[in-house]
Amino acid sequence: MSNQLRDRLDSVIERIERARKGFSHHHIVKIVAVTKYSDSSTVEALYNLGQRTFGENRVGDLEEKNAILINLPIEWHFIGTIQTNKINKLLSLKPSLIQSIDSVKTAEAISQRLQNGENISALLQINGGREIQKSGIEPELAEETYHEILEKFPNIKLKGVMTIGTHTDEVNKIAESFNLTRKIFEKVQSKGASICSMGMSGDFEIAISEGSNMVRLGSVLVK
Numbered sequence: 063m064s065n066q067l068r069d070r071l072d073s074v075i076e077r078i079e080r081a082r083k084g085f086s087h088h089h090i091v092k093i094v095a096v097t098k099y100s101d102s103s104t105v106e107a108l109y110n111l112g113q114r115t116f117g118e119n120r121v122g123d124l125e126e127k128n129a130i131l132i133n134l135p136i137e138w139h140f141i142g143t144i145q146t147n148k149i150n151k152l153l154s155l156k157p158s159l160i161q162s163i164d165s166v167k168t169a170e171a172i173s174q175r176l177q178n179g180e181n182i183s184a185l186l187q188i189n190g191g192r193e194i195q196k197s198g199i200e201p202e203l204a205e206e207t208y209h210e211i212l213e214k215f216p217n218i219k220l221k222g223v224m225t226i227g228t229h230t231d232e233v234n235k236i237a238e239s240f241n242l243t244r245k246i247f248e249k250v251q252s253k254g255a256s257i258c259s260m261g262m263s264g265d266f267e268i269a270i271s272e273g274s275n276m277v278r279l280g281s282v283l284v285k
């Protein structure tokens with residue numbers, strides 16, 4: 063398994079490298095390995111290949127893998143929909159980054175549940191493709207919402223934006239949704255934003271060519 067994983071990771075790194083250089087030679091893209099389809103032994107194998115940042119979209123799965131791999135200095139990201147009744151559990155696992163705050167209401171719910179003196183790093187999720195079934199804030203409201211969260215909830219350290227590319231085969235449409243999110247990212251950079259999380263297995267090269275500096279990769283690494 064480890065050899066196959068190594069080949070997949072190598073090939074992904076090469077593809078990212080090519081896309082990154084096409085965008086700019088001075089551009090670093092961070093890989094978040096999404097392990098929602100795999101078990102903790104796969105996480106450990108990827109860790110042994112040098113991968114340090116992992117993403118999960120269910121609190122229960124994050125809890126389970128975190129418990130098994132507690133001795134590894136893994137940076138866990140939460141990338142899934144935030145359910146109010148799971149926030150306490152999620153915060154107790156102390157993820158490095160919550161990528162999926164999608165409203166002021168969710169931010170408030172998280173803020174209220176943080177202990178005194180605690181804070182959490184997070185991204186604002188944007189519905190760049192304006193798809194009804196997808197979570198994320200509407201692009202038109204994103205900048206305003208970003209500022210509102212920063213002002214109202216000082217214990218939430220907003221570090222940037224996240225989006226899921228439009229679900230279509232049309233490259234133009236996908237690129238457009240990434241471009242929209244990147245423009246929002248550029249506007250909030252003056253407020254300290256440094257992360258633009260865009261791109262999954264099927265579209266990460268398009269995302270990088272639109273300025274993504276964080277890709278969330280699952281199936282291209284592990285099936």
Ligand SMILES: *Cc1c(COP(=O)(O)O)cnc(C)c1O
Pocket residue numbers: 096098119141142226262263264278279280281282
């Ligand atoms: C599952 C998931 C990914 C990874 O998806 P792949 O297409 O398997 O790379 C990335 N981001 C989010 C939010 C996800 O839920």
